[in-house]
Amino acid sequence: MSSLDVEEVIETIEMIRMRNLDVRAVTLGINLLDCAHPDPEELARGVREKIAEVAGDLVEVVEEVEDELGVPVVNKRIAVTPCSLVAASAIRKEGREAVLTIAEALDEAAEEVGVDYLGGYTALVYDGFTEADEAVLDTIPEAIEETERLCASVVVADERYGINMDAVYRTAEAVKETAERTEGHGCARLVALTNAPENTPFMAGAFHGVGQPEACVNVGISGPGVVRAVVEELKDADFRTLHDEIKRTAFKITRVGELVGHRVAERLGVEFGAVDLSLAPTPEDGDSVAEILERIGLESCGCPGSTAALYLLMDAIKKGGAAATSRHGGYSEAFIPVSEDAGMARAAEEVLTLEKLEAMTAVCSVGIDMVVVPGDTPVETIAGIIADEAAIGVATGKPTAVRIIPAPGKEPGDEFEMGGLLGRAPVMDVSDYRPTMFRRDGRIPPKFPR
Known part of the structure; x- marks a missing residue:
């Protein structure tokens, strides 16, 4: 990768100081297949030793960079097989x-090396269940309750195979039980995935895919405040000009993320994986995609025109980021999590409905993300949201996900912290109307090839 020139460095410093630019996550992916062992205690020991060996210096190196x-760099994370x-x-x-x-060993290892989260308590069930998949899926609520850093994911669908509706329903059951065991909070570490990328740095859906290197660094960029400032400066510009300027800004942000990733990977002695170009918001003022x-x-996010505006933003981010690096991966779009974006949370209070949010997810990542619903929401309804x-x-071929939080004792209009x-x-x-489709078993097939 060529170095940043002087002008880019000056612009980057301005972005950091004035517009809240940061790298949202540096995630070290680690292959644990060589730790496999029929004795659980031996397996747990091998897992802890492997993570300590590969990731022991991760936090220190990231802080040096x-x-x-x-x-x-906001979060330091690990993703495992x-x-x-x-x-x-x-x-x-x-x-x-x-x-x-193993769940306990992973959480202990994450604490030992000092990372914020560890992803990979994952079941790949988009086309059926193995005995091991069933064990992971059945134990997700207990595993999340008993850990602090462990993140769980269930891959319920894939464009090549369709939707495993049995897995969808069982994942909804896991969401509901997790909410009951953790007063809702544990559901932030549980996600249902479709077309799951194997190299994303973002939680809760990160895991280290079997096609990945022995270990690699993936980086998630950020920058909503930077993009917002650009859009504010162009309030009278036409759509093409606006798109081009957002694209140029995404290029610069991505270059920063790639520079960080390369340096961290080099010092850890592992491969550099990919930059996830996704625009990731935070609850901080001015750091909102909405x-x-x-x-x-838009008068308010969620009103008519919201899907079109989001498409323009998403397309510009993807094109600008892709021009800045040949190593883009993960989701690489724009995230619209409700609780993690102060603007989205406000819109959900005023105009944004669950149905409109679903429509918006058709043009961006990740999907129904960090959405809080009443604690008495039926399992069938949660399953229907995941299935949608x-x-x-499956229809678009893009990654989608559901991270939904049934808040015990809460009703519509209440606030959940x-x-x-x-x-x-x-x-x-x-x-109030429930889907009855889950009386049927089996799969919804994939779409007919184009």
Whole structure:
């Protein structure tokens, strides 16, 4: 990668000081397949040792790069090979308790090396269940309750295979039980995925895919405040000019992310993986994707025109980022999580409905993300929401996801506080009518090839 020139450095410093530019996540992916062992205790020991060996210096190295470049890195994370693959032989020998031993070991390892989150408590069930997949899926609520940093994901659909509706329903059951065990908060570490990318740095859906290197660094960029400032300066510009300027800004942001990723990877002695170009908001004032959309031309995010504005933003981000790096991966679009984006949370209080949010997810990532619903929302309704997003993913071929939070004791209009970067959000209303489709078993097939 060519170095940043003087002009780019000056612009980057301005972005950091005045517009809240940061790198949202540096995630180290680690292959744990060589740790597989039929004895759960031996497997757990191998997992802890491997993570300590590969990631022991991760936080220190990232902080060194932060200081050298003056670029804040918000989260340091680890993603590992899906537990359903790593623990398969132990599960066959010892049953479902084996995978809980691994969950505990992963959480302990994450604490030991000092990362914020560790992803990979994952079941790949888009076309059926293995014994190990079932053990992971069945134990997700307990694993999340008993850990602090562990993130879980269930891949319920894929454009090549369609939607595993049995997996959708069982994932909804896991969401509901997790909410009950953790007063809702644990659901922020559980996500249902479609067309899951194997190299994303973002949680809760990060895992280290079997086609990835032994270890690699993936970086998630940020920059809503930077893009918002650009849009504000161009309030009278036509759409093509606006698109081009957002694209140029995304190019610069991506260059910063790639520079950070290369330096971290080099010092850790691992490969550089990819930059996820996704525009990721925070609850901080001015760091909102929703506010960018409103500056593009909406009275409030969620009103008519919101999907079109989001498409313009998403397309410009993808094109600008892709021009800046040949190593783009993950989701690489724009995130619209409700609780993590102060503008989205406000819009959900005023005009944004769950149905309009679903429509907007058809043109961006990740999907129904960090949405709070009443605690008494039926499992069938949660499953229907997951199935709808899976259908969008299968139909469009893009990654989609659902991270939904049934808040115990809360009703529509109440507020639910998640804390920190997870933010706060109003409890959104859901339809009283339930889907009855889950009386049927099986799969919804993939779309006919074009």
